[in-house]
Amino acid sequence: MTLAFLNLTWPTFANGLALGGVYALMAVGIGLVFGVLRLVNFAYGQLIMAGAFALAYGSQWGFPNWASILFCFGVVLGLSVLMDWLVFRPLRTHSPAVMLVATFAVAFLLQSIALLAFGPLGKSAGELAILNAPWDIGGVFIKKIAVISFVTAVGCLVILQLLLTRTPLGLHMRAAAMDFRTARLLGVRANWVISGAVIVSGLFAAVSAVMLSVTELTVVPAFGTQDTILVLAGVVLGGLNRPIPATLGGFAIGFANGVLGGVLPSNQSQYLPSFLFAAVIIVLLVRPNGLFARGGGAVERV
């Protein structure tokens, strides 16, 4: 059974959904921190890289899979919190340009450390690679990791939505993203909402690290960097300060990446990133406010 369009098959479509789901998680991870700190974290990919290396080493050291995954979560969360304390918070009141350059510096610092510590050849992702084996779903063979990635991403997004809409912390995080100063004047604790955003963002980076290292098989120091740039393009495409459109933007570019990667003949796949970025530029020229922006924008009453 095929989707009689180009070379699009159901497995390719599933891979697109899976990568879309992971990119959506990354988009939310970046968007949450942007919401409360007004900081675009370019070092998000390096969090994912660190998690992927943790997973690979866990496997090499003979950890059971659950322990490797736990180790990966621990490393990513620890690094997120450290980044927040050492860089984000001290620079919180500085200009966006300063914070942006700072996250660039952190990104390259972490990547250089990884290069020194683990070498350029990288490591095999380890035992979780068995999840690349297919499941037979009604005669169609879909990779297990594709199903797991998509279901996990949707699950994470649903849980986050419940956190944001049903809990006081979530309400405080939303208010802080809209107007931090007023939120604080009402008694919303700045440190709590920033910590909340950084931790959820880190959790999503850890989940992305697990999913991406299974599909990519090899972990190198540049792991996650191109994904992060694509996600950022997707977030801008959706609309940076609007959580749901930003998530959709991340999903859209992940889906396009996954599907086109499967459809293009393998000798042409090196053109894929250039094609995606060209598409992003064209969309932004046509719709500067983002793909999913509403016509008039938000109305403020006086």
Add this chain to the structure above:
Amino acid sequence: MTALAVEKLTVRYGAVEAVRDLSLEVKPGEIVGLIGPNGAGKSSTLHAIMGAAPVTGGDVRLDGRSLVGRRPEDVARRGIALVPEGRRIFGELTVEENLRLGLAGRRRGSNGGGLERAYELFPVLREFRSRQAGVLSGGQQQQLAIGRALAAHPGVLLLDEPSLGLAPKIVDVVFEALAQIRDSGLGVLLVEQRAQRTVALADRSHVLANGELRLTLGPDDAGDTDRLVAAYLA
């Protein structure tokens, strides 16, 4: 007992002194007005009390304990609620979510306040509680901003020009609500441009000009237009 005491407060932004040597106090169950021309330092005073403006001299005390140097969220959690200028409601959140945000300022162990307090004072908020706050009229948004502050069950309520941009009929609603809030035992510090109405409502009103206290008026002075005008021009 004095709820809120401002003692020789000085607020400075860089080289600009916005407030100089200002002293005033707000006791439970009274409204204190703070009036004066634009740029007189009224809003700076409120922000300094909240910990959101740089205090370079003097002290702000709540029930005897200094608030200077505390973060805005900590001042709010000690029992001072601000209704900011321009209302600053969260337009994309519902009315009820805006009120729930007010609960963030509740003091530990406090059982008072809550959403019911706001709904009792402003029934229109209950009616519209699941609507987006951004679609409310200006007057309704002002009621929401006051309701949100009361949800925190504060001991002292600060208001920064609550009548700004409202129709006269709505101004009546807001001033009546302030009288009720006073009667419930709260201390209220009211910054206003509507000098005459403020002087008539408040237990006493301080006239501020160029960051300094110029004159204090009682309710009986509200009819004395000459004295009001003279105070503004002094």
